[in-house]
Amino acid sequence: MGENTTGVFVAEIKPTSGCLGGNSTKKYYLRISKFWHEMRAIQMVDLGAQYEKIGSEIDNAIKSVLVSTAFIKGPDVKLFEEELQEYMGVKHVVSCANGTDALYLAMMVLGLKPGDEVITTNFTFIATVEVVALLGLKLVIVDPEPGSFNISVEAVRKAITPHTKAIVPVHLFGQCADMESLMALANKYNLFIIEDAAQATGTDYLFKNGTTKKAGTIGHIGTTSFFPSKNLGCYGDGGALYTNDDTYARKLRSIANHGMRVRYHYDDIGVNSRLDTIQAAILRVKLKHLSKFNAARKAVADLYDEAFAGCHSIIIPERVNYSTHIFHQYTLRVRDRKRDDLKKFLESKNIPSMVYYPGPLHMQEAYGYLGYKENDFPVSTTLCKEVLSLPMHPDMEQDQLDYIVHNVLEFFNK
Numbered sequence: 203m204g205e206n207t208t209g210v211f212v213a214e215i216k217p218t219s220g221c222l223g224g225n226s227t228k229k230y231y232l233r234i235s236k237f238w239h240e241m242r243a244i245q246m247v248d249l250g251a252q253y254e255k256i257g258s259e260i261d262n263a264i265k266s267v268l269v270s271t272a273f274i275k276g277p278d279v280k281l282f283e284e285e286l287q288e289y290m291g292v293k294h295v296v297s298c299a300n301g302t303d304a305l306y307l308a309m310m311v312l313g314l315k316p317g318d319e320v321i322t323t324n325f326t327f328i329a330t331v332e333v334v335a336l337l338g339l340k341l342v343i344v345d346p347e348p349g350s351f352n353i354s355v356e357a358v359r360k361a362i363t364p365h366t367k368a369i370v371p372v373h374l375f376g377q378c379a380d381m382e383s384l385m386a387l388a389n390k391y392n393l394f395i396i397e398d399a400a401q402a403t404g405t406d407y408l409f410k411n412g413t414t415k416k417a418g419t420i421g422h423i424g425t426t427s428f429f430p431s432k433n434l435g436c437y438g439d440g441g442a443l444y445t446n447d448d449t450y451a452r453k454l455r456s457i458a459n460h461g462m463r464v465r466y467h468y469d470d471i472g473v474n475s476r477l478d479t480i481q482a483a484i485l486r487v488k489l490k491h492l493s494k495f496n497a498a499r500k501a502v503a504d505l506y507d508e509a510f511a512g513c514h515s516i517i518i519p520e521r522v523n524y525s526t527h528i529f530h531q532y533t534l535r536v537r538d539r540k541r542d543d544l545k546k547f548l549e550s551k552n553i554p555s556m557v558y559y560p561g562p563l564h565m566q567e568a569y570g571y572l573g574y575k576e577n578d579f580p581v582s583t584t585l586c587k588e589v590l591s592l593p594m595h596p597d598m599e600q601d602q603l604d605y606i607v608h609n610v611l612e613f614f615n616k
């Protein structure tokens with residue numbers, strides 16, 4: 203690998219052996235047996251490549267908002283909500299400023315009070331737990347399943363007390379938590395379910411009776427984020443809530459806009475959490491492409507799976523039978539404490555990778571007040587040492603994928 207005379211990134215790709223098993227040996231040998239190969243620099247998420255493809259649609263959408271000057275609550279916001287409602291198969295989509303606010307608003311609307319216990323996973327982005335803490339609710343964290351990375355239903359069951367009021371499953375990395383079992387628990391103990399679907403826009407949950415629902419539309423309220431790198435991302439911050447309940451929807455709309463249903467009349471104590479019209483206009487463009495983008499991510503995941511399945515140093519991400527997977531992240535587990543060395547090796551080859559998440563939440567300083575001990579959550583503690591997410595986005599090119607696969611396998615064959 204090195205720089206060629208024009209300064210374009212180039213990579214030397216040679217056939218490898220060892221970890222490559224069966225068909226994939228042949229496939230990758232044939233495809234990568236070129237000598238020097240020009241390649242676009244690899245990124246975890248390549249929003250530039252996406253813009254190269256849909257840029258003119260995006261530019262037109264932004265321009266129309268600039269011309270209209272309807273920057274706050276312009277027509278695109280309502281149209282986007284309606285189009286997302288249709289895509290999600292849900293009665294109400296209420297847009298807001300970001301995915302963290304969406305969680306916050308959900309907990310406000312459900313009337314959770316200081317001291318009420320909220321159970322969520324120890325293996326998620328910090329937003330899921332910080333809103334619980336900010337509202338003065340009692341945060342109860344539990345371990346995930348090691349295979350799916352999603353909250354363990356058994357651990358939730360054990361954590362339920364007479365003070366429990368809500369469960370917050372996170373559909374991590376693009377695959378649903380076991381919603382049917384969680385809903386059964388919620389019904390039995392009269393609990394709310396708030397689904398954090400920030401990483402799962404477009405994932406289908408498959409019920410035992412053969413029906414499907416989109417992630418985020420199964421519990422009482424679902425939340426999502428349109429952070430730029432999300433599967434449906436805008437060009438700044440954005441978020442939304444999903445619900446089939448008219449009362450929750452009315453109250454969410456009010457609280458997200460200063461508690462105001464009629465102009466300058468305040469029915470609720472609210473906040474300013476609105477989706478900008480420009481972001482809504484961008485999201486309307488991107489929503490049209492979402493199914494295609496998600497399918498492209500799955501094709502990347504299929505290729506990674508096939509290439510790594512025979513390598514016993516790697517555990518490929520589990521695909522559960524009750525959910526599709528939209529691969530917001532493609533996250534491997536690396537055995538034998540080799541994760542950090544693999545990451546460094548890939549870095550040396552100009553291949554980015556990320557650790558989502560490097561430290562279990564219960565060991566973060568800010569959450570020390572919860573009084574958990576280091577060994578309380580063995581699964582999340584182990585996952586934090588083993589997980590590694592590889593580049594994953596809809597615009598990955600075949601030569602980039604070949605190069606990544608080759609180098610991951612090369613590391614284990616050294």
Ligand SMILES: Cc1ncc(COP(=O)(O)O)c(C=O)c1O
Pocket residue numbers: 300301302303326327329330372398400401426427428429439440441
């Ligand atoms: C699981 C999860 N929940 C919540 C959030 C918060 O979303 P936002 O960054 O839009 O506030 C994120 C996003 O980063 C997330 O991944």
